[in-house]
Amino acid sequence: MRPVRPQPPLGPPPRTPRQTALAQWRRVDLSDLEDTLQPRFRTPAEVLPKVLAELRLDQRRQEAEILKVWQTLMDPEIVAHARPTGLLKNGTLLVSVDNNVWLAEIVGYRRHDILRRLQQAFGANRIRRISFRVGG
Numbered sequence: 001m002r003p004v005r006p007q008p009p010l011g012p013p014p015r016t017p018r019q020t021a022l023a024q025w026r027r028v029d030l031s032d033l034e035d036t037l038q039p040r041f042r043t044p045a046e047v048l049p050k051v052l053a054e055l056r057l058d059q060r061r062q063e064a065e066i067l068k069v070w071q072t073l074m075d076p077e078i079v080a081h082a083r084p085t086g087l088l089k090n091g092t093l094l095v096s097v098d099n100n101v102w103l104a105e106i107v108g109y110r111r112h113d114i115l116r117r118l119q120q121a122f123g124a125n126r127i128r129r130i131s132f133r134v135g136g
Contacts (some may be wrong), residue, residue, distance in 0.1 A: 062087055066122070073117045082106060082132070091128030093118065096135060103134050 015023070015031060023029040066084050074082075081102040086094040097103040106114070111130060118127045 059087070066093065066118075066127075069118070069121050073121060074114065078106065078110065078114070087127070091126060093127050093130045095130055095132045097132055098134075100134055103132055107132055 012032075015029075019029070019031045023031065063084070063086060066087060070084050071079055081099070082095050082097045084093055085096045088094065095106075097106060111132070115127070115130050118130070
């Protein structure tokens with residue numbers, strides 16, 4: 001013999017005393033219609049995390065902070081021709097350089113110095129690598 005599984009109740013849930021009183025007073029039961037017309041409000045605590053995630057405020061603040069430190073730590077020649085454009089989740093800093101000549105100069109001779117300075121300012125875990133590209 002198979003065990004008996006409990007069956008969920010059939011039909012609509014039982015009416016509340018409020019719904020019963022209103023149905024008697026109106027002489028018609030409008031509880032289903034009232035349920036469908038009820039606005040589904042959400043609290044700010046439910047909505048705010050999603051809104052903040054879409055705005056990416058933390059990431060934008062980090063990028064602004066990196067740009068500010070970049071302008072104070074780097075040589076004026078480098079600042080004139082290269083600027084950070086983004087920080088990836090894996091710790092790679094994206095830097096845009098205005099032309100191929102400066103890209104070759106920075107990658108060939110100054111890359112390690114730039115990385116060392118930024119890691120001293122932000123920590124080795126936050127900025128692990130730098131990726132340079134022309135344009136941006």
